Each structure stands twice: as C-alpha cells, then as structure tokens.
Amino acid sequence: MIKNFIDKLLGKKPSAAKGKKLQFGKREEVGVDAHGIDPALVDDRALNVVRTLKHAGFEAYIVGGAVRDLMVGLRPKDFDVATDATPEQVKSLFRRAFIIGRRFRIVHVIFGRGRENDVIEVSTFRAYMDNAAAEAVSGNERTSKNELAGMKHAVDASGRVLRDNVWGPQEEDAVRRDFTINAMYYDPETQIVVDYHNGIKDAKKRIIRMIGDPATRYREDPVRIIRAVRFSAKLRALGFKLEAKTAAPLIKSQALLADVPQSRLFDEMLKLLQTGHALASIAQLRELGMERGIYPLLDVVVERAESVFVQAALVDTDRRVSEGKPVAPSFLLACALWADVRDGWALRIQQRQHSHPALQDAIDDVFNARIGDVSGRGKLAGDMREIWMMQPRFEKRVGSAPFGLVDQPRFRAAFDFMRLRADAGEIDVVLSDWWQEFSMADDNLREDMVDQVREELQQRQRAPRVHKAPVVKEATGTAPEATSNEPGQDEASEAPKKRRRRKRTSAPKDGADQATSGL
Numbered sequence: 371m372i373k374n375f376i377d378k379l380l381g382k383k384p385s386a387a388k389g390k391k392l393q394f395g396k397r398e399e400v401g402v403d404a405h406g407i408d409p410a411l412v413d414d415r416a417l418n419v420v421r422t423l424k425h426a427g428f429e430a431y432i433v434g435g436a437v438r439d440l441m442v443g444l445r446p447k448d449f450d451v452a453t454d455a456t457p458e459q460v461k462s463l464f465r466r467a468f469i470i471g472r473r474f475r476i477v478h479v480i481f482g483r484g485r486e487n488d489v490i491e492v493s494t495f496r497a498y499m500d501n502a503a504a505e506a507v508s509g510n511e512r513t514s515k516n517e518l519a520g521m522k523h524a525v526d527a528s529g530r531v532l533r534d535n536v537w538g539p540q541e542e543d544a545v546r547r548d549f550t551i552n553a554m555y556y557d558p559e560t561q562i563v564v565d566y567h568n569g570i571k572d573a574k575k576r577i578i579r580m581i582g583d584p585a586t587r588y589r590e591d592p593v594r595i596i597r598a599v600r601f602s603a604k605l606r607a608l609g610f611k612l613e614a615k616t617a618a619p620l621i622k623s624q625a626l627l628a629d630v631p632q633s634r635l636f637d638e639m640l641k642l643l644q645t646g647h648a649l650a651s652i653a654q655l656r657e658l659g660m661e662r663g664i665y666p667l668l669d670v671v672v673e674r675a676e677s678v679f680v681q682a683a684l685v686d687t688d689r690r691v692s693e694g695k696p697v698a699p700s701f702l703l704a705c706a707l708w709a710d711v712r713d714g715w716a717l718r719i720q721q722r723q724h725s726h727p728a729l730q731d732a733i734d735d736v737f738n739a740r741i742g743d744v745s746g747r748g749k750l751a752g753d754m755r756e757i758w759m760m761q762p763r764f765e766k767r768v769g770s771a772p773f774g775l776v777d778q779p780r781f782r783a784a785f786d787f788m789r790l791r792a793d794a795g796e797i798d799v800v801l802s803d804w805w806q807e808f809s810m811a812d813d814n815l816r817e818d819m820v821d822q823v824r825e826e827l828q829q830r831q832r833a834p835r836v837h838k839a840p841v842v843k844e845a846t847g848t849a850p851e852a853t854s855n856e857p858g859q860d861e862a863s864e865a866p867k868k869r870r871r872r873k874r875t876s877a878p879k880d881g882a883d884q885a886t887s888g889l
Contacts, residue, residue: 395566407440416449428455431555497538576609585619592626596638603650646691648684679794700753760784767823
C-alpha cells in the first residue's frame, strides 16, 4: 500500500497494473484472407476520418462493433474510430468536431446536415488502470461533481468507474473494452485487423465472451449488463450465444444498475429498443430472467410487448431500422404508454370533462407517473404530446381541418401512430385508409375527398327527417294512443337527434382547440 502511494506521488503506474501485464494479450495482425471483411461495406465518412488522422501522423482504426459486424458480413449502422491522438488533437483536424463527455472524453466528427446528419465517434486509446489504485469518491457523478472535476481516473465506493481519461497504448486500450468481439481494430487502408483477445476466433465460434472476470467488469461499469443483453439479442439470429461465465453473474449484478445515472440508463434502454432488434431484446431479457428491474419504462414495454398495439409498434420499429429508415424514441414510447393516456382520457370524459382538456390532463398524469425528469419535459415529451393530441383531430375530415393537420411537422408520426391503432382494431381502418390517400393526394383530389365526406355527413343528417317526420306527424294526428303503445320507437327517434345537435354545436369548437394544441 505504501509503495502504491509513493508510485502515485511520483506519477508511476501502480504495481498492480504491472503485475497484470499478461492479460493485455498478444498482438495479432490478421489479413483479409483470414478475416474476410469486404471493404465495400466500410462507410466513406469513417474512411475519411481514418485517413485524415493517419495523414496527420497518428494511428487510426475502425474499432468495436463495426469491426464485428463487418467480419460477419453485416453493414454496420455506426462506425467508431480509435486513435492515439488526444481529443484536442482530433478536434483540430476537423472543421465540425466537438469534444463531449466527462466520464469518457471523446470527439464527435459531424458529416452532413439536418436529417442526413451522421456522426463518427472518435476515442483516444486509454491506458489500463487498476481500479484499486484509482482515486475514490464517496458519492456519485452528481453529489461529487466538484471533487471529480480535476480527476482523470476515479471510482465510487462500489468500484464503478466515474472517470477514465488516462491515455495509453493500443494494447491497454484493448483490455479495457468489454467483449472480445468488440476489441478488434481494423485499418481500412491496409485491410489488417489487429486482435489481442482472440476476438476473431470468438466471432467465428459465435461466442460473446467478456474480457477478464465478468463480475468485476460488470461492477466497473454496470451498463455492460445491458450491453450483454443487447449484443446477444442482436447477434442471436447469426448463432451467437453468451459464454456461460459471462452470463452467470448477470442477474446478481443487476442491482448495480441502481447506482447508474437515470439519463444513461434511459439511453441504453433506447438502444435495446431502437437498433432493429427490439423483439429479440425483449425475448432475451425474459430468457435471462431480467424482464424487470433494469429501468421503469423498459419494464412497461416488456410487460405490454404481447399486446396487439405495442407489439405492432415494436415490429414496425424493427422493420424501419432494417430498411434504413429513421426511428424516433418519442414514437415507440408514445405507443407503449398510449393505454395509460387512452384510459385516463376516457375516464375524464365519463366524468363530463371536455374532451380536449381531458386529454391534456391524462397526458400530464402519464408524464408524471411514468417518465419523470428524464427527458420528460424536453423535446421527447413535446413530440409524444403532439402525437397523442393529434389523434382526435383525425376524426375531423371536413372544412379546413384536414389541410391544416396534414401540414403539421409531426403529422407523419401521428399518422403512423393512428395507422397502428387501426391495425390493432382500436379505430376503423377506413379512417386510416382515407388519411393515407389524402396525405399523398394533390390539392384538387384533396378538395374532392373533403367534399365527398361533407356530402356523406349531410346525407346522414337529412335521412332521419325525410323518413321519420311523416310517421311522427301521422301518428300524432290520427292515433294519439300509438305514442304510448310504442315508446321504444319514440325514444330511438329522439336520441339520434340529440346526439346530432351536440355534434353540430361542439365540433367547430373542438376542432379549433385541437388545432391550436398541435401548433
């Protein structure tokens, strides 16, 4: 202990780290004949980042899951780059680059604009640091914020790493990564894969294996628990399985997630549900006995995954990802929580509250109960609210209402939501078909469609007067007793009139309120 303290004062690496030198692994450089990566699958923007760094005199490789996916013949969704350049040096080489993060400082290099925006994440090789020799804080990221400000390597009382920004050689960077199949480095120019931990062999054997002792690695970063589930779900179709030693501590280690910041858990939950393998991830959670306790919102999604509506949303999300289409967390979460909103809305209407404020109050209750402070009052919440508030507006298909609704920025998401409701049998599929055609039509056809709906409504409103008025008049004029002998007919003829009167007087007001809410 005294020697470690002296080494720390002198800036030397802890002796414990030196004693574990053998676990860094042996560097192997594997050519294309062995790894089989098709260079055509490499993203041009990732290639641009690697070339720029190398031309500036630095080492640079595509790293992590992208290498794994390339090796098994998949086109990666994201590309990460690892280099020996510091974050400041990386940032200086690219016009649109930003240093982010405190726990791990990395650089986001931005390409494109708007919806075509793409990010290449660049990280600096990190040194292997023995957590027993790291600086320790008694609290967490929030309670020890000032204390952590000047630290490069720090852990909390449980051993969870709070800071890891000590740079080192590639061999040490490899050992601090999680799974062997994620610890390979690919140079797209030389087409060489650098492997320290038999990642290529594990990829060929279809094994997901943790580098080092799994229980210790989960304690260092409990989010690795969720990552283990996600990778096993994503690669399951290709025959990958969790190694027994890697899977064994998962359930016992799950309690460690309570110390992870809620915002980070929220992001990991979205990765589980929005990387194209949502259904497989839920199945994997259930198979491992981890369907509850990771994150409250995830508990809701897993619980409702077999309901017709939520399952349709999960299938639709997986389909869109597989087709390369964008997906938004607001849409999937709006689907998962719709039952709460719908039931709360219906209950308030039964209590004679007006439809529009009833829906608003129901939404507020769901935000308070289910989402809380994590993204609950930001853009995500705003998008979810718009999707829900637009649903009653789809019932308005006359006048200017349809034209105003279809021009709303969130119309497409709200329409897709309504289409899933129709597929689940919650509303008439005819309504979904009408809006599908209306959204794709030109102005002239839209006018015709609105006119047709107006005529149909007028015909339904005129029909009772034409057929029932003479009967009522004849009955009252020639046979007064007939009214008392057939009360059911009188009640049936009066009730629709009352409903029509309410609809005619309230519809414009509702439409105005709902249109305002969507702007």
